[in-house]
Amino acid sequence: MKRLFAILLLGGLLGGCASNGDNDSRLGSAEAAALYEAAENAADRSDWETAISELETLQAQFPFGLYATQAQLNIIHAYYKVGEVASTVAAAERFRRINPRHKAVPYTWYMQGLALEEKNNSAVKDWVGVDSTLRDPVPRRQAFQAYSTLVEDYPDSDYADDAQARIDALYEDGARYQLSVARFYADRDAWVAAAQRAITVIEAFDGTAAVEPAMDLLIDAYRALELDDLAEGVVAVRDQRPATDDGDVPETPTLYEEETTEVPPAPESGGAPSGGGMGSGGMGSPTGGF
Structure with a gap:
């Protein structure tokens, strides 16, 4: 009888523990859901600082589960919206490190490239006519690498075509930058x-529009250095090149001055929290799938 009583008592205790564990789990899920919803609401009204704060809290307090994974994605977009390039890149790299096989990995490469590409841009620079393509080339080179990884490793993703177009533009930018430095020295x-x-x-x-003016500058340089044979050699090569309609490269290219970018919000994880349509600035699913 005593043995039976002990078994029943143990069963009651274990049942009570399990019930407490279930309650804690439900409470944690509710708190995570509340933080996620608060971040979504903030994003919908373009209050990105609040959205970032809620997402950071969510990740810190609930580092596992669907809400945490979605928060890791959404915060990449939020950091980008406030112009925090280093945080955008770090968040993208962190997501890939934690979720290397996730279907949203191409998105993280795209956002990383976009943030780096636009690092030197600002409304003030555009207003005064400062050409960011002729400034620090390192972020654009890093953007080129991020886009290249996306195109090479995920050629069928929704972001591959736009990434390729940006690669082509950055390639032209690189040529313009080098030509601007050559002109500076000349x-x-x-x-x-x-x-x-x-x-x-x-x-x-x-193949870029900067090649022909670079050849003209090289001819001038060789002649200034009294290397006339080399100058004539460049002249011969230049004259054999097919004519192009591009002409000279402008001193102040305006490639990005009129461009506006619609940045896709963070895609939702499979089975992730519902809701979060794009609205005026939210972080729902982009058009299409992976």
């Missing part, structure tokens, strides 16, 4: 350095 009669940069344009950026 204006200061630093002909050896000017020639080296012009050669870089010709060899590394073949």
Whole structure:
């Protein structure tokens, strides 16, 4: 009898523990859902700072589960919207590290490239006519690498076509940047350095509009250095090139000044929390699927 009583008592205790565990789990899910909904509501009204705060809290307090995974995605988009490039890149890299096989990995590469590509852009620079493509080339080179990874590893993703178009534009930007540096040296009669940069344009950026003016500059550099034979050799090669309609490259290209980018919000994980339509600035699913 005592043995039976002990068994029943143990069963009651275990049942009570299980019930408490279920209650804790439901309470945690409710709190996670509330944080996620608060972040969604903030995003819908374009209050990105609040959205980031809610998403960061969600990830810190509930690091596992569907809400956490979706929060990892959504915060990439939110960081991008407030112009926090380093945080956008770090969040994208973190998502890939934690979820290397997730279907949204192409999206993270796309957002990483987009943030880096636009790092030097700002409304003030556009207003005063500063051409960001002729400034620090490192972020754009990193963007080029991010887009290239997306196109090469995920050619069938929804973001591959736009990434390829951006690769082509960044390739042109790289040529323009190198040509602008060559002209900088030429204006200061630093002909050896000017020639080296012009050669870089010709060899590394073949097919761009910057090649022909780079050849003209190289001819000038060789003549200034009294290397007439080399100058005539470049003239001969230039004259054999097919004519293009591109003409000279403008000193201040305006490739991005009129461009507006519709950034896709974070895609939803399979079976992830519902809701979150795009609205005026929310973080729901993009058009189409993976």
